[in-house]
Amino acid sequence: MATFKFELVSPERILFSGDVVSVIIPSIEGEMTILAGHAPLVATLKAGIVFAQTDGSNGKEFFVNGGLVEVNQSSTTILAEQGRFIEDVDNVVLDAEILTAETKLVGAQDEEERKRLHDVLVQLREFKGVFADRKAA
Template sequence: MATFTFELVSPERVLFSGAVDAVVLPATEGDMTILAGHAPTMTALKTGFLVITSNPGNGRRILVRGGFADVNQNGLTVLAERALPAEELTQDILDREILQAEMAYDATNEPAAKHAAESAVAQLREAKAALNF
């Protein structure tokens, strides 16, 4: 399977850099899978799991909260506002994230931001359920 270069950077560090087969992005308008040779695309991300596949049947999940993905001929670059690898997630971290998202929901009055915060809370709850906490 053809591979492409993928980089996942958060403000604090570079989380992933290397060749991968496929990456599933939680884009704002629905999840999308990026494969090698994808057309140049730029998309905003919402809260959700980003799945990296570097070998068939071998996925790595990373929880991202907001950010951007840029696909061009050089590969895929994801600028995540916050990124937490699934294996580093604990119940405490998730609870804190949910609390933050809920506070963001309460703090804003704009419908768009309100909706974004609401879906972030829902996504985080879903993530919590998926990880059996």
């Protein structure tokens, strides 16, 4: 299987850097799978899970909330506004993220910022439901 370089960077640290077979990314345009040799693109991320397939049967999962992904022929880089290892995410973490977004929304002065924060809240609440269903399975 062809591999490519993948990096997932949060403001605090590099969460992953290495060769992967594929990466599934939650963009605001929809979920997308990146494979080796993918056409170049830049997309905005929404709250969700990034799955990096490291070989034919293993992978790693991460939670991201916002940011950008840049894809070129030989590598994919995610610059996440917030990123965590999936095992570090639970309902308490998601509730805190939602509360932070709600607080920012109340204080937002600019209409464009209010719209962005509203969209973030919708994405976080949607993800919290998906996350709860996933934990229950």
